[in-house]
Amino acid sequence: MSLDKNKIDKELGYRVSDYLKSKCVETPFKENNLTDNEKKQKIKKNFIEIMETLGLDLSDDSLCDTPDRVAHMFVNEIFWGLKPENFPKITTVENKINYDSMIVEKNVTVQSNCEHHFIVIDGIAHVAYIPKDKVLGISKINRLVEYFAKRPQIQERLTEQIFYALEYILDTSDIAIMIDAKHYCVKSRGVEDESSETVTSKMGGVFKSDKQMRKEFFEMIR
Numbered sequence: 001m002s003l004d005k006n007k008i009d010k011e012l013g014y015r016v017s018d019y020l021k022s023k024c025v026e027t028p029f030k031e032n033n034l035t036d037n038e039k040k041q042k043i044k045k046n047f048i049e050i051m052e053t054l055g056l057d058l059s060d061d062s063l064c065d066t067p068d069r070v071a072h073m074f075v076n077e078i079f080w081g082l083k084p085e086n087f088p089k090i091t092t093v094e095n096k097i098n099y100d101s102m103i104v105e106k107n108v109t110v111q112s113n114c115e116h117h118f119i120v121i122d123g124i125a126h127v128a129y130i131p132k133d134k135v136l137g138i139s140k141i142n143r144l145v146e147y148f149a150k151r152p153q154i155q156e157r158l159t160e161q162i163f164y165a166l167e168y169i170l171d172t173s174d175i176a177i178m179i180d181a182k183h184y185c186v187k188s189r190g191v192e193d194e195s196s197e198t199v200t201s202k203m204g205g206v207f208k209s210d211k212q213m214r215k216e217f218f219e220m221i222r
Contacts, residue, residue: 012089015168016165039074045067051066081151088144090140092136092140100130102213105128106124127176129166155181174205
């Protein structure tokens with residue numbers, strides 16, 4: 001979905017980004033001072049050149065607005081997660097009832113783009129944690145996954161970023177992440193394998209040390 005500027009936390013975004021850098025899992029990007037409109041104008045100009053290089057006629061009414069559409073899509077829709085200031089508001093509440101069992105958010109939509117070809121990655125994420133002092137608002141996991149998906153990605157890094165962002169926010173390593181996705185750089189080009197899926201996971205705390213807890217996680221998301 002498009003970015004909702006009313007539901008962001010800039011300060012938390014930069015703190016999380018610094019934490020990811022300390023773990024060597026932040027996306028390799030450079031800060032720049034371009035406004036979103038300036039980015040769109042540069043992308044539009046360059047995409048016009050790409051289309052003309054391919055031999056497309058931009059005077060055709062079906063093609064003339066494509067560079068504008070692509071520029072808007074890149075900045076406002078599919079890559080807004082590149083800016084730490086767009087990090088979602090993550091509401092936590094005190095764990096007053098001392099809940100100490102697993103909380104699982106399963107089948108969270110993952111829609112991203114492969115950083116090698118800029119082609120779609122489409123799948124689902126399963127996220128679990130065991131609360132200590134803090135409990136997350138349920139939808140915040142979905143928003144966190146969406147934020148990190150809205151940038152060029154590799155699935156391994158996406159998995160790590162979700163894990164460490166939650167570790168920072170919740171002050172616990174008792175977290176489990178699994179992502180199951182189709183990569184259209186495999187499905188629609190190259191080997192053109194339509195059936196293969198990529199599965200990645202990251203386990204921390206008791207999910208890593210306790211086989212029974214890990215088994216329970218996999219049984220709950222099955």
